[in-house]
Amino acid sequence: MQSSLVLKSKLKSGISIFSTVGQLAAEYNAINLWQGAPGFVPDQVLVESAFQAIRDGLNQYAPMPGLLSLRQALAAKTAKLYGAQYDPNTEITITAGGLEAVYAAITALVHPGDEVIYFDPGFECYQPTIQLQGATAIPIKIPLDTMRIDWNLVRAAITARTRMIIINTPHNPSGAVFDRHDIENLISVTRGTDIVVLSDEVYEHMVYDGKVHQSMARYPELAERSVIVFSLGKTFHVTGWRVGYCVAPAEITKEIRMIHQYLVYSAPAPFQVALAAALADETNYLNLTDFYQKKRDLLIDSLSESALKVQPCASGFFLLADFRAVSDRSDRDFVLDLLRRKRVGTIPLSHFYSDGADTGMIRLSFCQPDEVLREGGRLLSQRDL
Incomplete structure (x- = not known):
């Protein structure tokens, strides 16, 4: 037709x-x-847990922010790993995968006329999501010979219209990770500004050769301005379940949830039940x-x-x-x-x-x-x- x-x-x-x-x-x-x-x-215990939730009748909408049991488990996990205290009621939101969390955060916080800095090469969703908000995407290339961000280029790119900086560590596709030098520079370039950091950390548990994942949650000066995105689908080998989450201060989370409720309302309920149970055993991640x-x-x-x-x-x-x-x-x-x-x-x-x-x-x-x-x-x- x-x-x-x-x-x-x-x-x-x-x-x-x-x-x-x-x-x-x-x-x-x-x-x-x-x-x-x-x-x-x-893991078949995880799969059976999801089936049991379905058999138990958890087949309707979950609460918009996500099941409280899952948010509580994630709050405990974040506190233990990164020393950051997030309120499961007001600062953690379960999303339909990490991608939805990225989209909801950009949509909620970026407005027409704003500028958003991000890094090339990078995950394909950043630029189009920025453009859909009527904002200007400002890509900065990462040299492939060093895999290191040139923070002088970042400083030069920041203007009065810069609303957000998107980072991705561990990085897709290069496999590079932030170190303390990167953290110190990110703190420096955002200090005293209204710039929000959107930190895509979906590969948080896949860091090799003795390196340590430098989550924004580890650093209070960054955590207070950051939306941090994670993926339970990647962590538990169930990307098709489409369950991710983001953590952020309450005032930022409120804005994100207003968008999230009109995108998907809630992530699949039985999968949230299964993942909440699986998080009790930290060896799973x-x-x-x-x-x-x-x-x-x-x-x-x-x-x-x-x-x-x-x-x-x-x-x-x-x-x-x-x-x-x-x-x-x-x-x-x-x-x-x-x-x-x-x-x-x-x-x-x-x-x-x-x-x-x-x-x-x-x-x-x-x-x-x-x-x-x-x-x-x-x-x-x-x-x-």
Whole structure:
């Protein structure tokens, strides 16, 4: 059916490369090194807990801010890990995944004419969400040779209209993490301003090689101006359950909840029950560092004979690999060619840049079963890459 309506698109992004790669990956039965969703079965006690909640009749709307039992469990977790006291009644909100929390925070706090600083490469939702508010997105590129933010560039970018700075640590897609130098600079550039920090920390439990996750919740001067976003879906290998949360001071949380109630109203009730119970055993999330570090190391080892140059990775689900030694094609063309010839799905790094900048690099996911990582590494190590 064709429509005669004249439509004006609010966004110009078109079909995401994730959709393109997903369709081709299914067509070629490709090895999944592209998707940031755990490729293994979640804990069966957690799954049975969700089924039991359904059988017990918890099939209607949860309270708008989320089940109190889950918010209380998260308040206790945050206090123990980061020393921050958040009131479960007024300062913690359960959302339909971390993405909804990011969208609700930006929508609630950013207004037409505002400016929002964020960093490239970065998660794809930041720029379009900023633009939908009638605000100006100000991307600052992170040098890929150092993976470090140039804070002098941040200082130069701040104006009287700067309303928000979005940070992502641990970082997708680079795997970089904030250190005390970054924290000190963030405190310095926001001190005495009305700038809100939106801190995307969904990979908080995947930090490797003895490094420590520098959550904004650890630092009172940042916590008082920060919305911190987390993902229970990623933490418990159930991204399809769409349960995340954000913590923020009460006056900020009030604004976010006003948007949240009109987006989804509440996250799925039976899954909240199951996750609240699972949080009682802290090994469910504290063991993730060792679990994923072994997978990272397995994929790196599987690529040891490859012509791809793997970049260091301190956190998260992903490795970056430079392919310029074997091809001068664009990263998008290289990714599509890998799918067709090698049956391996990856993501071009250019997708994570606001300007689509071609870097000659691809992103590989290691949140997959060991056999998938070995086979992906084998195929990417063949001489005719």
